Amino acid sequence: MKQQLEKQITDRRIQKTRQGLQDAMYALILEKGYEAITVQDVIDRANVGRSTFYAHFQDKEDLLLSGVEVLWKQLEEHLLVETVSEEDIWKVSQSMFQHAQSQRSMYKALAGKQGGNIALKLIERNLYQIVFRHLNDELSKRKSTFPSEILTRHMISSFISLLTWWLDSDAPYSAAQMNEFYQQLIGCAVESLLLSSPPVTNYRNDAGV
Amino acid sequence: MKQQLEKQITDRRIQKTRQGLQDAMYALILEKGYEAITVQDVIDRANVGRSTFYAHFQDKEDLLLSGVEVLWKQLEEHLLVETVSEEDIWKVSQSMFQHAQSQRSMYKALAGKQGGNIALKLIERNLYQIVFRHLNDELSKRKSTFPSEILTRHMISSFISLLTWWLDSDAPYSAAQMNEFYQQLIGCAVESLLLSSPPVTNYRNDAGV
Amino acid sequence: MKQQLEKQITDRRIQKTRQGLQDAMYALILEKGYEAITVQDVIDRANVGRSTFYAHFQDKEDLLLSGVEVLWKQLEEHLLVETVSEEDIWKVSQSMFQHAQSQRSMYKALAGKQGGNIALKLIERNLYQIVFRHLNDELSKRKSTFPSEILTRHMISSFISLLTWWLDSDAPYSAAQMNEFYQQLIGCAVESLLLSSPPVTNYRNDAGV
Amino acid sequence: MKQQLEKQITDRRIQKTRQGLQDAMYALILEKGYEAITVQDVIDRANVGRSTFYAHFQDKEDLLLSGVEVLWKQLEEHLLVETVSEEDIWKVSQSMFQHAQSQRSMYKALAGKQGGNIALKLIERNLYQIVFRHLNDELSKRKSTFPSEILTRHMISSFISLLTWWLDSDAPYSAAQMNEFYQQLIGCAVESLLLSSPPVTNYRNDAGV
DNA sequence: TCCTAAGCGAGACGGTACGTCTTGTCTTCCA
């Protein structure tokens, strides 16, 4: 008990330093792009010693990716609050668009074109895990021979492409509209591969906002 | 006339050096990945002096991208030979799959996951130019309000995603089969947005915000 | 009264910590040499917190030199017990050889080649004070023009050189023997400069410039 | 022949860089003392890149010691010119005093109290080699039981002590005078240990300047 | 056949960023 308390308080100090470094990183990414950033830049911005940086993160990539974890945890909470199950693809995508809308600058830093592709690659991989499991089941249930990796990659890459365009172009579309676009682009293929018998409009009814 | 001849012969020597550097680059990419490569690695492999490298290319990125140009010229010739017009999207995509099949190792170096994303980004941009012009026309002809950038990016990102997966996974599909998959994933959306005449505004009703 | 008692007890505690740090230092010097030692090494060895170290000593040099003071006090007591006056140079030197013999490991740490030169420099300076005053008097009494700094430095450096060699080489000579050597090396010069009455100016004739 | 020429020219460039670094080092030693100097200080002063420094010297100690080599070579030449044999101790010492006089600032940097003890230790070791061999022979010829290490160390440490004092104190004595002092301090002991039978004044006759 | 200008290899160089290490200060808790 005592040890835990002590640890927590120490953690608070540590957490503050980590947060400071992450914030400095986000700000710098939006200013000059991930690649151009130097460890020195980050620690100057965060008012932190060099060794402190390396006590917390292996290198600037590690710092960047630590941000993805934060974002990912927030997203999971978001999904929980909205009581979205992983099965319902359209709700998941909509939740991500919403989350991106509410955390715009963080998303821009991590997933925008300034953010380097490393963070994006991790997000892609995370999404892949979730979607692949689901699609693989569905396709095998229907004895489809269509390679599930391809379908998964298609859905993910299209989603990512849409998301990054939205973040970078400052296009005046709402999260809901973006999700609508996504459905229009993807839905038809998903239908034809997964939902041969049920009514075509099925997924559309769910997409009401 | 004389000057041109001299230039050509000199060019032959120069060309040999450039080629050597490009070849070294490809080999090294397949060995250890683009990011990990050092200028020193390249010039050691190509048996070339450091200054020679910088006489021909600005940096290793420049060398990499010079390869994309080569590839792109080959592709254009390929399209000419097959008498493919840019309008016919499916034939263009099929030609690219074919070309990738015939130049597999070069494609792997430039577009595979070892190749860094820089070359891929350039290919993407090139494709975007071609496809966007075409789609924008078609959509405006039909008075569709669907953003043509989004549709273009969707088509390109899906194609790239498919292509890189094919190159990296050594999946036993032919170029024709890959194009078949591509059509299955994309075709339906393209059709509904381009080929149907009336219901273009349909999605707007659902997307009320 | 209570306060005083309490103070004493506290002092005892403090003394213990200081002692622990000094002991750790000596041990480490003999193991790896003074230069290579880190403050971290010392506090790990002494089982002491970093801040504790800096509460007692300014830096590792301060800690080392604090040891010289201890050694110096012991030496003074030694001289008192043996009732040696500072005037009798040979007895002073013999006393130091004896003391070094009895406190061999401490001397090795402070004056040996492992101990860095800082401690040695301090010892040299201390000896210089004592010897210089004496020699300066004697030389001026005899109206000698021989620079007393030079003579002092000669005596000290020869003594130090002998002492450190003895400590480092584990040569099987007793303190008495070492002092005998010292007299043989130094005595003749001291005699000719101090004990002979007339021919002080003798060397000047040869030193024509 | 061609290869040698090429090498020489390259060497000239390299030599210039090395020289620049050494000069910067000497200047900085005289300004702030060896210990306080940073590699960065040196390369800033010498207008040299960091990697260049490390291409030539392992660390600042290596740079310092490389200076001793230079000094040593100069000294050897000096001895050659003056046709001094190693046997004649007094001439060797006089030559060193003379050399120090002519290269005062270099000696101050390397052997003065600003120079750290590293260079001095090396000089001491070099001298030790020369003197020890000679003295050891002489002592064993005479079947003396006096330890030759001790005598050697005595002579060297006294010489060094005299030299450094001279360099640091700016005392107004000439090289010849310094050597006279040295003889007065050392000569008597050397005599009594080496020259038992011959006339005592023997060495004095040789020391005429 | 010799000459000469360009391409070239070799690699020294100035510079920048890296990740590591040590120092001395500081804060927080415990006994």
Place this chain on the structure above:
DNA sequence: TGGAAGACAAGACGTACCGTCTCGCTTAGGA
């Protein structure tokens, strides 16, 4: 309240690449 634990700012270290440069050699065309 003093000491233990250890996070922290500061900054030097030695390494790794970069892109520029200087230097002779080779070499292939025009004299």
